[in-house]
Amino acid sequence: MTGTDVQFAICGSAGDGTIAAGDILKRTMAAMGYKVIAFDIYPAEIRGFGKCISRVRVSIEQAYSLKRRSDVFLSLNDAHAIPHVGEVRDFGAVVYDDAPIATIPEGAHISAHIRPAQLPYGASFRQISDKVTGNARARNLVALGYLAGLYGMPRDAFHKTIGRKFATKAASVTQVNVRAFDAGYDAGASVFKLDDVVMAPPPVGADGSRAQMMTGNGATVRGLLDADIDCFFGYPITPATSIMERLATDLPKRGGRMLQTEDEISAIAATIGAGYAGARAATATSGPGLALMTEMMGLGVIAEVPSVTIVSQRGGPSTGLPTKTEQSDLNLAVYGGSGDAQRIVLAPTNVEGCYRCAGIAFELAEKFQTPVIVLIDLYLSNRYETVIPPEVKPFAPKAIPDAAGRSSGPFKRFAFTDDGLSPRAIPGQNGGVHTITGLEHNELGRPADQADNHQRMSRKRHDKLLAATRHPGLTVAKRFGRTGKVDVGILGWGSTFGEILEAMYAAEREGISCSAMKVVMLSPLPVHLIEPFFDDCRIVLVPELNHEGQLAHLVSGTLGRPVVRLDRVTGAPMEVDTILAEIRRLALGPAAGNAA
Amino acid sequence: MNEPLKPVYLDEKLVEIRADGHQDYRSKALPTWCPGCGYFSMAEGFTQSLKRLGREPEDVVVVSGIGCASRFPFFINAYGFHTLHGRTLPVATGVKQANDALTVVAVGGDGDAFAIGGGHIPHAARRNVDITYMVFDNGIYGLTKGQTSPTSVLGFTTPTTPYANGDEPLNPLMMLLAAKASWVGQAYAGNPHHLTDMMAEAIAHRGFSYLHILSPCVTFDKTTRTYKNLGMMVRDLPADHDRRNLMAAMAEATKVDRPALGVFYEEERPTLADVMDGIAERARKGIAAE
Amino acid sequence: MNERPIRMADDLRSSRSESSADVLYSEDPRDVGWVQRNIPCQTACPAGTNIPAYIWAIADGDHGRAYEINREANVLPGVLGRICSRPCESKCRHGWPGNGEPVSICSLKRSAADLKHAGHRITESLYTPSGKRVAIVGAGPAGVAAAHDLSMLGHDVTIFEREREPGGMLRYGIPEFRLPRDTLKIELHNALRLGVELKTGVSIGNGPGEMPLSRLRADYDAVLIATGCAAAIDLPLDGDELGEKIQRVGNAEYGFDFLLAMHRGEPKKVGKRVAVVGAGFTALDCARVARRLGGEEVTIHIRTGEEYIPVTKEEIHEAKREDIRFLGLRTPVDLITDEKGDLKAVRFVQNRLGGWRDNGRRKAVPIPGSEFEIECDTLLIAIGQRTVHDFLDTPLKLDRWDNASVDASGATSLEGVFAAGDYVAGASTVIESIGHARKVAAGIDRWLMGRTRRVRAVKTTPIAGPRRERSFDFIPRQHMPVTDISHRCSRGNQEVESGYDESLTAKEAKRCYLCNLAYQIDPDNCIFCRACIDVAPKNCIKMVDGVDIRPDGSYGALQETNEWNRVGAIWIDNNECIRCGACFEVCPTRCISIVRKEFVTLDV
């Protein structure tokens, strides 16, 4: 990391505008040409009491994860912020409101908890907001303006972002927010700042004009759109809702259709119905929704209907931790449902990966005639990274099955073939008329419960998917760092891989011989790439955000090789230091401890 | 417009306020609804009506689904069950089946009731389970931050209906009347006294009682279903309305632009428990259905 | 609620938009207690001026009405608007911690007087002549205020004044740069023109050409003595308890005599180095006059410290700007003279601070052996004034401070003789004198008529909606424009403070929180949704369990709670409330009402 690398953390109560302030900050920084990675934590409550934290890391080079220690910490609610003051580094800044509404007991104000080596900055955000807007609700903008003023960031870059953010509202809304921002800016700029946090301008030539601040969800939407989807059906659920909301806005513009159905059961049903009818159709949900959908997912497998389901995981089981991240739906995605219902599961590791996986999922779904799940998680859904979208759509256009010209006999929708892929037809096509069902069926699609048939059909549905691991244009697994024999290998998936990379590089700098591999395709598993990695590593560590070591079990069980598990279910992303400590321990230790 | 109010010694009420006792039906925790939310009115009405009916907290079970309204049991001092989205009525039916002596109240919002849970309503109604179903209808999804609900008005613009809602809103009263709910009433969050009267009557009714409560969402709907708009729209049922006349109730229920407050329909017929008792009785006597 | 079928007397405040049907009058202690606790400025005012009402009128642009509201309590608003000691402002809710600075109540009073319409007419409701005659001795603030009230009540009043012009200390004590004489003249005239006979140049006393008190008692039904404090308190020096040395030294003088002589028209001079001893308005006046008379090095010597002296901060600041220096912790103990007998220096002893005195000020304790000297050319002593009684031919009973001893109605030990103002209280402020004189006037009326004719009650008026906007709370206290420092000494009589113009007045008037408005929530209609708490700018709306009841039946502290099952009501704490109206606007069930509560005088 060279030059500017500053992580801001904004902490407040839901309703304080914490997330909104972080949003404006990161969009502005990206537009200026910085690389940004950001993540928001917010509660299940609507307003009033829950804690929100927006962390924004601004750097010259793209970072892989958020820093454990923020450089600048802004409190919009001291009760929530006090437990987090410790995350600010020495000589980092703690910014807070110094005019509470009523007297408070000792220790209730954040300034009581600032460490001697941290730098306190207080300003009366509430009063300033009250003064310039008539109420205290714009105090988040005042505080953001204060940060911008304090660190000398360009005022007009923020104005542009604010203008865009409130473009759909009345002009007065933008004006009020700009006024609040400016009042805060003036206050911040007039403060004497010490030079411990420096926001050096982005390098000359850094062009933010094409860079976009995208969340995993945003990139997923962009991927779906670039794959030219026709239909989307959804039902609101955290943290997937924003995919649907964005599509609600953007999809109709391209002649596509977004429908909010009455439930997930209905959403996946409609998606499969549309897929059957030849459309590129998708739905998006989270673990609980996926659980509801598994019955319908089984129908998709057995009836060999293409569909794409985006699943953003959150803490579970059941309603669990709706606003916390976790990687515990791997088993549900890979195995969930009644019967043997293998489907394709992709797990991107960063925001750009979300884009690629969402798009390429349709190629796979259509080619292999099966449901495809893109498995992300809340941390990836909601975390922002700077992305430069490709200028040309990188995905293959929709494969229209052509059943026309088939001369004689009934259409064998499920004909046995060498690669297991049967001819397909869609309603409206001449000569392809057939019936599909959720019952086990024969080549024609008619119900058939003979033992031999079920055996053959089960193998067909399984074996046809193996070729997916070599699908062109898709990175199903990739090794990072040192090549050849290493002491410690780290195998990871999904959002956690950013932290794994940072930890791996840190360990390498400490002289530990190590290497990392990301597994993007979880089902079917790309054994041909993972096996050589195991051969090169003395010991393999699998860090993941679930309690049961779901990937560890999957890989270990598939390959029959031992791994060391590192499981965390705190609701928060895994910390780089945690992984690094484990790498150190393994590098020192003689052999695997708790092999799966 | 606010009219001047007659000055009174409100302080006197403050002195005696604790003697009221309806606070005993509240939990200790403060509701987390947004300030100004109409659901506060319902919590207030509910505790007042339990007090009025003399039901002991331990004899009351409140069952809910998912949503802002379904937070309700958390703020009530009674047995509560916060179940899954839309699955309120099956759970409540199970509770009532297990113990007829309980006062069982199912609560939910309009999304929980008429979207995911819509399939359950007709069945709970026609079986005449002796429970009270109170739907807090603010015409929006509050907990997921402002999407349309089945009762959102035509043209309502939300994140999921950026080009305006084109789905005809559902008429819950018609739906419930059609499903043969044996007590159907309507109240309004901005009229807390009437709301309390309605709740008390609904809970006292023997059979499946459905109370529809109109409320604004002060956070995500600042344009359509506001206190101001609702306040101007609502009216009383005509003084001569015959609550035994289903057609008259239907006729009043169709007047959606001027929602009426009061009891639309009421009938007495065997409850699910009665039917179960009847089946049990016939079974004991060895009478098989033909 | 104690309602009486009574007619309104001098209630000038009913506004056109309010229906009189909803207005209630009450003497209930809950109402009386509410007004006393919630309108701190009015409670602090010795004359009980209805401050929120007059500032409200100013905010409405009706300066004339504001002036009349002032006149109800104090017949000299234009005068007090300039020189009042402002006990109200230190109590102003706007000055409470976290709220900013107090409203410039006094300056607004002046604005009402200065800015009222040129054609403004004074409103007085007169009683039928009673046939009773009252003599008043002394045309100072107390005498004039009592004369005004008594003549309004239908009595024939005659004032006897020793000096050539009425006004007392206002005319002969306060320098013109603080109080222009035109203003004084007009307001005195207004106060006395209801038929009061003013006899100036007439001394009451036993000497030749003087009018004896016994004559007055014979000729009038009642006599009121309001001669104030007519002599300076002697400065005791070491070995010279009565400070007789001061009389012998050429250039040392009592400030009281100095100012009196100057205002009588005698030419006065000071040297280059002027030392003033004392800590009140008179001391500051002496120092500032000395600067204007050519004093170059003017110092004020005080026994304690600047923080403890009974003078407004503004006055101290202006004095310092005029290059007057304050020197603390010292008491003069001797005068050093040259061979001609002229003052050369003052010897002081260093003090330390002692305990607190009953009046809230500090004791000063001299430190033995710590004497030092300050050279000066003129010494002015202004350590206070005292009453004199040698003009009486029949002795009165005096209290232990040698002031007239009176009962609550102002009656002295002599039948039919009353006393008011500084003559009773010792040296106090103008507003205290006026406040006391009006009480005594009521006492005289009761004595003359044999019954109580007027009572104080609380009037409660429903108000349609908030009168303020939140933005008003952020208007800063407006600075009083003052004349340029460089011109002050050359134009000695020019008024230093030039008064707010229309725009400053309007701004300052908006700042008033209108504490006379009571915001109340009806718990019967409240759904406890806390929308009001959400918009409240302060910690002013609370969830409460109940309320304390004071022994007098009024309500005391709120018992707050955060436990939902204990919340009996959501309640507006009128002590914290700044009457912004935000809660009123947001309440979904319209359970918040606003009423105005204020003291009025009613006929009985």
Added chain:
Amino acid sequence: MSAGLHYVVIGAGSAGHGAVTTLRARDPAARITLVTMSRLPFYNRFDLPRYFRGTTDWRNLLAVAPQIYDELAITLRRNSRVDEIDGRARTLTFSHKEVVGYDKLLVCTGGGGHLPEVLVEYKSLMHGFATFEDATRVARALPAKGRVILLGGDMIGLDLARTLIDTGHRVTLVAGEFTFWPHRIDAAKRAELLAALSRAGVDVVTGRTPVAIEAAAKPARRVIFEDDSAIAGDVVMPFFGSMPLVDFMLGAGVDMERGILVDPRLKSSNESIWAAGDVCQIWSDELKEYRFLHGWKNVRLMGELAARNMTGAAEEFDVTADFAIGIDASGHVQSDFWEQ
């Protein structure tokens, strides 16, 4: 409070810092809170002229490492202004409305720059020199070889003047009654010292009283005198001695004149409140007067002595000592006040 008494020390300068270290040494179980309005941990004000000699990183000015407060278990409350003290309830209220209780309180808030009333309205056109921030602002406003106009010229100002002459800047001193404050000197000595300053390169202006300050183009400031004459410079800095910062003590029920009045043991009239440093006036039985004692050494010793007395000692501070000022062998002004 199980840890014992709670000592609160307001003001984290030499006195406050000396006090808390002494308190900790004498009472290991106590809770100790050190309050300062500064954003930085403890640094010596008298080091600030070093800024002009190239010490622009504030960390190099810190007198101790910030971690020392953790090691000594002292709660350091920075950026915190005390609004009010209730001497009876023994609580203090910060401007951010937090209420903190104490058992024993030491006030060592020091002095703020005194400004004659006539110049108050021109405050925004002058540069102070009390904090690191002030030093930075002066340095930014002062071009190379630029001219500084010192008004008054107390010993703090003259210390800065010495540095500025060395660093190639030009210095004009408008001398008056506060020149050489807090030294008490007679007219003859004054003339002699002023002459020494002139020799050292300071342009000395005497006998003219400044009455106004104006912003100008280049250089940026003009000082106007009573007689309408004027001089020009890049920055104008007032050095009229210091006045105690005690506004927040007004409601505390503590005796005050200009500063907090204390006995020779540095205890105020309130049983639980002590004061040390420039903020207090100490009674001297010998001199029969309340005296201010300025100077770094005094201030630190006072902080330590107050801390000892707060923890049970009964020592008296020597109030009679005076600083010497004179001219050294090389003809330069030399003062005890400058010794650190």
